[in-house]
Amino acid sequence: MSHDEKTCKQLILDCLFEYEDGSMPEEEHRDLQRHFEMCPPCMNFLTTYRATGKTLKMLKPREIPPALAETVMAFVRARSKTEKR
Amino acid sequence: MVDEQATADLELVRRIKAGEDEAFEEMVRRYHARVYSLSYGVLRNAEDAEEATQDAFWTLYRKIGTFDESKKFFSWFYRVALNAAYSRARRRPSLPTVAIEDRMPRFAQDGHFAVDVPDWSVAIEDEAAARELAARAGEFIAELPPAYRDVIWMYDVEEIPSSDIAETLEISIPAFKSRLHRARLYVRQRLSEVSSTRPAAEAAG
Numbered sequence: 001m002s003h004d005e006k007t008c009k010q011l012i013l014d015c016l017f018e019y020e021d022g023s024m025p026e027e028e029h030r031d032l033q034r035h036f037e038m039c040p041p042c043m044n045f046l047t048t049y050r051a052t053g054k055t056l057k058m059l060k061p062r063e064i065p066p067a068l069a070e071t072v073m074a075f076v077r078a079r080s081k082t083e084k085r
Numbered sequence: 086m087v088d089e090q091a092t093a094d095l096e097l098v099r100r101i102k103a104g105e106d107e108a109f110e111e112m113v114r115r116y117h118a119r120v121y122s123l124s125y126g127v128l129r130n131a132e133d134a135e136e137a138t139q140d141a142f143w144t145l146y147r148k149i150g151t152f153d154e155s156k157k158f159f160s161w162f163y164r165v166a167l168n169a170a171y172s173r174a175r176r177r178p179s180l181p182t183v184a185i186e187d188r189m190p191r192f193a194q195d196g197h198f199a200v201d202v203p204d205w206s207v208a209i210e211d212e213a214a215a216r217e218l219a220a221r222a223g224e225f226i227a228e229l230p231p232a233y234r235d236v237i238w239m240y241d242v243e244e245i246p247s248s249d250i251a252e253t254l255e256i257s258i259p260a261f262k263s264r265l266h267r268a269r270l271y272v273r274q275r276l277s278e279v280s281s282t283r284p285a286a287e288a289a290g
Contacts, residue, residue, distance in 0.1 A: 007196025013189075017266040041198035045190070051206035052273040056226075056241040058219035061125040064118045065135055072113050075139040076146050 008042050011035055016049060094158040101149050113142055116159075119243075120166045126238045127170035129223060137173045141166040160253040163245075167235065167253075183228045185267060188274040205280035218276060225275040229268055236261055237268035 006015065011032060018024045019032050036043050065071075097115075100108030117138060124137035144165050152161050193199040209215040226234055226242075235254060239245045251261045 007192070008198050009190075009192040009196040012192075012270075017262055017269075021262075041202040044202040044204040045198075047204050047206045048202070048277060049269065049273055051209050052222070052269060052276055053241060055209055055215060055219050055222050055276065056237070056272070057244075058215060059126070059223050059226075059242045061122050061131075061134075064121050065131065068121060068135065068138065069114050069117045071135070072117055072139050072142045073110055076109070076113075076143050079143055080146065 006032065006035060008035075008039060011042055012045055016046070020049070020053075091157050091159070095154060098149060098152060098154070098158055101146075109146060112145070116162065117142070120162075123163065123166050123238075123243060124170040124173075126223075126226075126242055127167070127174055129227065133173050134170075137166070137170040140169040140173070144169060157249065157252060160249055163239075163249075163253045171231075181228075182230045183271075185229065185233065185271045188271050189267070190270060190274070203277060203281045205277060208280050218280070221279055222272055222276060225272045226268075228275075229271060233264050233268040233271070236265045237272065240265055241269070 011019075015024075015028075015032055019029060024032075036046055094115075097108050097112050101112060120141050121134055121138045124141070125131065125134040128134050128137060141162075145162060148165070152158065191199045209218060226237055229237070236250060239250045239253075240247060247258065247261055251258050254261070256264075
């Protein structure tokens with residue numbers, strides 16, 4: 001922790017995104033990991049940031065209406081006929 | 086792999102431009118589910134999402150001639166679909182958008198957290214509770230200014246590659262990352278608020 005000069009603010013606002021997306025150099029990642037491990041508020045923030053991501057994955061609609069492709073094609077076909085007239 | 090997709094798309098685009106109906110039908114089969122999913126994200130309603138999907142393909146049918154073949158087709162079409170969904174959303178009573186600054190994390194002068202950070206992550210271990218939170222998260226995304234709403238929906242929900250999103254929205258990768266992070270911070274904060282509203286006694290019990 002001694003040479004970790006980042007404040008919680010810098011960690012959360014400036015570094016967290018890259019800490020999570022895997023693009024951060026390993027050494028920097030390790031330094032920041034130490035901050036998280038030593039700092040309960042930051043650790044809770046990280047945990048809930050991750051939980052937010054997991055929650056968002058559940059939002060994708062699981063069901064596509066049956067026959068949607070056919071409905072779309074029929075719609076475009078019908079509309080292209082009327083618009084040509 | 087992505088390039089193969091783009092090449093296959095381009096070939097279809099050319100066949101559609103040449104007036105081949107089968108090519109258009111193949112395009113519908115290829116992308117209707119993704120367009121529907123995106124529309125659903127914006128509109129949160131199956132019927133509206135279905136109509137927005139029809140609108141998007143109708144625009145594709147009419148405007149394919151204006152597509153610049155040096156660009157990635159899906160990015161262009163995603164933008165078309167997004168506009169179709171927004172145009173339907175605008176017909177409904179609009180939700181006020183929020184000032185996301187008000188919900189960014191708070192820090193003390195020395196840069197440390199000014200307030201306690203509750204850990205509510207255990208809430209999502211229960212399937213039903215997680216679904217409920219997801220529904221709330223959808224509402225919170227809808228409150229965001231469009232620039233933030235689009236990136237978080239496309240990346241965290243739809244899982245579209247960042248480079249495709251940046252191209253679709255015509256923004257730089259750093260701008261994409263910055264918006265996405267702020268959108269996540271906002272949604273996280275809102276989820277914290279609704280997850281921490283239970284009385285302490287109940288939460289403990």
